[in-house]
Amino acid sequence: MEKIELLDAAVNSKPHRKWKLVTWRIFSFIAVVGLLSYLNRDQRRQWSPFRISSLEIADDFNWSQTNPSEHLVYTPCFEIYQCARLSVPLDWNSTSSNGPQVAIAVIKLPAPVPVTDTSYGGAILLNPGGPGGSGVDLMFREGQRISAIVNPIAAEKAPDGKYFDLISWDPRGVNNTTPGFNCFKDSLSFDVWRYQVQADTLDHTSDISLSLAWARSKALMETCAQDDQITKYMNTVLVTRDMVEIIERHAEWRSKQADMWLESRAGKSATNGKSQCDPYSHEAVIERTKWRKGNEKLQYWGFSYGTILGATFATIYPNRVGRMVLDGVANADDYYHTNWSPALRDADKVMLKFYQYCSEAGPEKCALNIGNVSASSLQQSVESLLSTIRKDPISVPGYSTRSPTIITYSDLMALFAEMLYNPLQHFAEMAELLADVVHGNGTAFAVYKQNNQKPTCPFGEIPDKDSGLCQPPDWGIEKKGSAILCADGIDVTNSTKADFKSTVNSSYQRSKFLGEYWSTITLPCIHWKVRPKWGITADEIKGDTSHPILWIGNTLDPVTPLASAHASSKRFPGSVVLQQDSEGHCSTSSPSDCTEGIVRNYFQTGDLPAAGTVCQPNERPLIGTITIPQKDLNFPEEHGLPLIGLYI
Numbered sequence: 001m002e003k004i005e006l007l008d009a010a011v012n013s014k015p016h017r018k019w020k021l022v023t024w025r026i027f028s029f030i031a032v033v034g035l036l037s038y039l040n041r042d043q044r045r046q047w048s049p050f051r052i053s054s055l056e057i058a059d060d061f062n063w064s065q066t067n068p069s070e071h072l073v074y075t076p077c078f079e080i081y082q083c084a085r086l087s088v089p090l091d092w093n094s095t096s097s098n099g100p101q102v103a104i105a106v107i108k109l110p111a112p113v114p115v116t117d118t119s120y121g122g123a124i125l126l127n128p129g130g131p132g133g134s135g136v137d138l139m140f141r142e143g144q145r146i147s148a149i150v151n152p153i154a155a156e157k158a159p160d161g162k163y164f165d166l167i168s169w170d171p172r173g174v175n176n177t178t179p180g181f182n183c184f185k186d187s188l189s190f191d192v193w194r195y196q197v198q199a200d201t202l203d204h205t206s207d208i209s210l211s212l213a214w215a216r217s218k219a220l221m222e223t224c225a226q227d228d229q230i231t232k233y234m235n236t237v238l239v240t241r242d243m244v245e246i247i248e249r250h251a252e253w254r255s256k257q258a259d260m261w262l263e264s265r266a267g268k269s270a271t272n273g274k275s276q277c278d279p280y281s282h283e284a285v286i287e288r289t290k291w292r293k294g295n296e297k298l299q300y301w302g303f304s305y306g307t308i309l310g311a312t313f314a315t316i317y318p319n320r321v322g323r324m325v326l327d328g329v330a331n332a333d334d335y336y337h338t339n340w341s342p343a344l345r346d347a348d349k350v351m352l353k354f355y356q357y358c359s360e361a362g363p364e365k366c367a368l369n370i371g372n373v374s375a376s377s378l379q380q381s382v383e384s385l386l387s388t389i390r391k392d393p394i395s396v397p398g399y400s401t402r403s404p405t406i407i408t409y410s411d412l413m414a415l416f417a418e419m420l421y422n423p424l425q426h427f428a429e430m431a432e433l434l435a436d437v438v439h440g441n442g443t444a445f446a447v448y449k450q451n452n453q454k455p456t457c458p459f460g461e462i463p464d465k466d467s468g469l470c471q472p473p474d475w476g477i478e479k480k481g482s483a484i485l486c487a488d489g490i491d492v493t494n495s496t497k498a499d500f501k502s503t504v505n506s507s508y509q510r511s512k513f514l515g516e517y518w519s520t521i522t523l524p525c526i527h528w529k530v531r532p533k534w535g536i537t538a539d540e541i542k543g544d545t546s547h548p549i550l551w552i553g554n555t556l557d558p559v560t561p562l563a564s565a566h567a568s569s570k571r572f573p574g575s576v577v578l579q580q581d582s583e584g585h586c587s588t589s590s591p592s593d594c595t596e597g598i599v600r601n602y603f604q605t606g607d608l609p610a611a612g613t614v615c616q617p618n619e620r621p622l623i624g625t626i627t628i629p630q631k632d633l634n635f636p637e638e639h640g641l642p643l644i645g646l647y648i
């Protein structure tokens with residue numbers, strides 16, 4: 001895993017959050033846009049706001065030594081979490097009772113109260129996007145931040161506050177869920193492939209470049225298809241059925257926990273002599289915690305592609321929607337038509353914001369702004385760089401600690417593909433790197449580029465999946481993602497090279513900065529002949545849900561535009577769009593007390609914001625803080641520490 005630079009997650013800079021006690025880190029990884037986007041590290045999160053991280057948590061826990069079970073049987077794992085492997089049928093349509101199974105890796109951040117407590121609010125499921133993103137990884141990086149958002153704020157002394165378990169999982173074919181889906185035998189062959197791809201970036205003006213991308217994609221997807229265990233059974237519809245299983249088994253677990261407590265000495269003495277109407281009477285506890293088989297509801301927060309997953313769930317199981325926040329909304333109609341380029345409608349406007357903020361921030365806060373110039377002159381300097389660098393790459397001589405390199409058009413595109421997802425975190429760095437190329441000698445950019453080219457593992461070593469120490473970037477993830485999104489979308493295997501060329505062109509017309517990279521996301525689908533057994537079509541995505549959906553869209557999201565949130569909302573009556581007035585992918589890219597308050601209130605009470613509500617972020621890129629009202633997000637004293645493993 002690349003450890004390029006150590007960045008504190010934006011949220012860690014807020015001292016008032018108790019969960020800061022558990023230090024976690026994001027290792028930023030840098031995109032290197034390649035001919036084949038699905039080999040591009042940045043593309044691996046195509047529709048996910050989160051980076052792939054490598055968190056080295058020393059722990060004895062080992063997924064492969066945990067037995068899969070059709071019940072949720074948790075083991076403490078990764079210091080503060082609980083893990084389980086839930087066994088489900090590979091093929092939900094199979095009637096055979098002993099057919100092949102999938103073992104879903106489930107991870108839970110326990111609520112700070114036991115399930116028997118009146119303030120226990122159930123489980124909220126999370127999906128990080130992708131497709132192909134790891135829910136386990138999401139939990140490591142964002143679990144505690146999300147917990148601080150959805151749970152009550154102590155200072156507000158909400159007497160009816162609810163505390164939630166957070167549950168995420170690695171979807172079919174992803175990371176710790178088995179059987180896995182891999183296309184490379186070892187990390188060396190993966191790296192060699194990856195470097196070739198990086199060197200031949202997709203260029204919409206070059207037929208040679210398009211043909212190389214085409215040929216590589218064909219070779220790779222035909223390889224991946226040989227893994228025929230899981231490929232037919234990775235599509236989104238099956239994952240929604242897995243989610244049903246998770247919420248049902250969670251309810252089973254909840255009721256067992258309650259039974260055990262009631263049988264225990266503590267439970268007996270707590271309920272002893274209480275009248276039926278007392279919330280801690282035996283009857284009331286049973287009533288509150290019992291498994292309503294077949295009727296359990298989903299509480300869910302999905303990001304990016306996770307909004308497709310959520311909308312698909314809401315279509316198939318409208319009566320099971322309890323709470324659903326869909327954040328960074330992808331247009332399901334485009335997605336199920338394998339038509340990704342409309343998603344870029346706002347991408348280049350994020351660059352315009354960059355010039356504007358950089359100009360406003362002045363030379364001290366924005367390195368590109370040499371001489372305190374206007375936004376349009378900043379734009380001009382970047383665009384003139386782009387127009388020359390294709391033909392005139394910059395040579396940067398090596399140094400004792402750095403090899404000689406060149407800076408190319410593709411390197412710049414890789415930079416944009418990474419930075420535009422998260423302006424708040426990255427605009428200052430982007431300004432420095434652009435300044436180095438426009439005004440300097442390329443040294444800083446060369447260092448940045450070199451840092452992104454660290455081998456997956458030392459050459460010759462095969463990474464140990466379980467130790468986490470030399471874990472490859474999730475090699476499969478792009479193909480996992482491709483296998484999922486290609487199976488979801490309409491069959492495009494009859495497309496010609498000319499069709500591909502026009503897809504690239506139309507993506508480029510939408511966005512000069514992300515278009516070429518983005519157009520390669522669906523290229524693998526042309527070479528992916530595997531079709532799912534049970535799928536869904538674009539027209540079907542709609543529904544009258546048992547609780548209305550809360551959609552969240554940023555004013556300028558580079559890959560999931562606000563317009564998609566509004567279009568999606570129309571298909572689900574009663575749902576509401578919350579607009580966050582920020583740039584970047586998903587609301588989480590710009591923390592906002594306002595948005596967080598609305599999300600918390602929605603999970604706590606079910607109430608939606610008024611239609612047309614717009615939230616401001618706490619900070620803006622480069623120009624900084626707006627106002628951050630201080631809030632105490634600690635859990636109430638009386639609840640103390642999470643009761644991990646109490647009744648296990």
Ligand SMILES: *[C@@H]1O[C@H](CO)[C@@H](O)[C@H](O)[C@H]1NC(C)=O
Nearest residue numbers: 092093094241532533534535
């Ligand atoms: C699979 O099962 C689902 C749900 O029961 C059903 O809607 C679907 O039509 C089935 N698909 C096939 C191919 O049998």
Ligand SMILES: *[C@@H]1O[C@H](CO)[C@@H](O)[C@H](O)[C@H]1NC(C)=O
Nearest residue numbers: 359361362363364371372373
């Ligand atoms: C930049 O220019 C603006 C107006 O043109 C001026 O107000 C500001 O003081 C200048 N900043 C610096 C750092 O020179």
Ligand SMILES: *[C@@H]1O[C@H](CO)[C@@H](O)[C@H](O)[C@H]1NC(C)=O
Nearest residue numbers: 396397399440441442443444
């Ligand atoms: C490149 O520029 C940096 C910063 O201005 C400077 O420190 C470095 O010596 C320069 N390197 C070369 C090879 O000119």
Ligand SMILES: *[C@@H]1O[C@H](CO)[C@@H](O)[C@H](O)[C@H]1NC(C)=O
Nearest residue numbers: 062063064065464466467468
């Ligand atoms: C995890 O368990 C598997 C199977 O027992 C074993 O091969 C692997 O070495 C273990 N990993 C670690 C880090 O202990």
Ligand SMILES: *[C@@H]1O[C@H](CO)[C@@H](O)[C@H](O)[C@H]1NC(C)=O
Nearest residue numbers: 052053054134136137175474
């Ligand atoms: C996969 O899960 C492991 C924990 O089992 C985690 O350390 C790792 O970051 C995850 N990998 C990816 C690529 O998400």
Ligand SMILES: *[C@@H]1O[C@H](CO)[C@@H](O)[C@H](O)[C@H]1NC(C)=O
Nearest residue numbers: 490491492493494495496499
């Ligand atoms: C591919 O096949 C679909 C029907 O399966 C058809 O609608 C479409 O026009 C075909 N495309 C090409 C490029 O032939």
Ligand SMILES: *[C@@H]1O[C@H](CO)[C@@H](O)[C@H](O)[C@H]1NC(C)=O
Nearest residue numbers: 204205501502504505506509
């Ligand atoms: C790309 O698309 C634009 C706008 O749709 C069109 O004018 C142009 O001719 C296309 N270029 C190619 C090479 O197809």
